[in-house]
Amino acid sequence: MAANNKSKSRSTTRELLLRSASQVVIEKGVEALTLDAVAQQAGVSKGGLLYHFPSKDALMQGMVEQLIQDFEMTLEAEYDQDDTPGTSGQWVRAYIRASLRISQKTLALIARLSSIAANSPQIFESAHTYQQQWEKRIESDGLDPIQATLILLVSDGLWLSEIFQIGTLEEPRRTQVVEALFTMTRAATK
Known part of the structure; x- marks a missing residue:
């Protein structure tokens, strides 16, 4: 004990x-x-x-790993709460919803940490590992893998545009894009 x-x-x-x-x-x-x-x-x-x-690098690597683990937990919760479980695109829909739930505080942290990426790429090694796992999930999600990858890239682009305040979509366009992504997850089967 x-x-x-x-x-x-x-x-x-x-x-x-x-x-x-x-x-x-x-x-x-x-x-x-x-x-x-x-x-x-x-x-x-x-x-x-x-x-x-x-070391400071170990601390920053821990911060990156924590961000990814927090996202993974949100992603798994969203996967379990999908409105059409067991259907093609369930994981991609969960990824979209998890991306939409990234807080402003987390976005600010990601923005600041991204400034060290060029000088300390080893700090982001765990991100590459998760990216490889996510690519495997894309392959087994029942969607056309290219279509699913495009959907994830657009989803990532939405929060990245918010981080850097470049190309940020205003409402109602942002909601329309998100709805289109969800529609694509239901129509893009292999």
């Missing part, structure tokens, strides 16, 4: 550190992300932070 409590405590501390790092990045930018700033924001010692994240 004591080992289980230690594990929960470590997990809780790790989550606190990731939330604190995210808060620093959102409020002050990536350039303000230091181990000292995160430790102070979290109210832990620098040694406590280093126990979980031995």
Whole structure:
């Protein structure tokens, strides 16, 4: 029982550190992300932070992994709540809905973290792993894989345009595009 409590405590501390790092990045930018700033924001010692994240790169990689895991959880919940379970396009529809649920705070964090992609590509390695898994899901979702890929790219484009405030769709056009994507998931079977 004591080992289980230690594990929960470590997990809780790790989550606190990731939330604190995210808060620093959102409020002050990536350039303000230091181990000292995160430790102070979290109210832990620098040694406590280093126990979980031995470097700034490890901390940023943890932030990226947390973003992806949060998206995965939303994606799985949306998959389970599909209005036509067991039909072609169920996973692609879940992906669209999960993308629409990305919060403004998360969008801000993604925007700030994306600024380091060119200089620290290793931080985003886990994103490549998930991308490969998602491509496999596309292949087995019952839709034409090219059509499904196009749908996901448009879905990604919607939230990316919001991040960078370039080409952001106004209502009602945005809703019409989303509705068209859902329609395409029901009409694009293999």
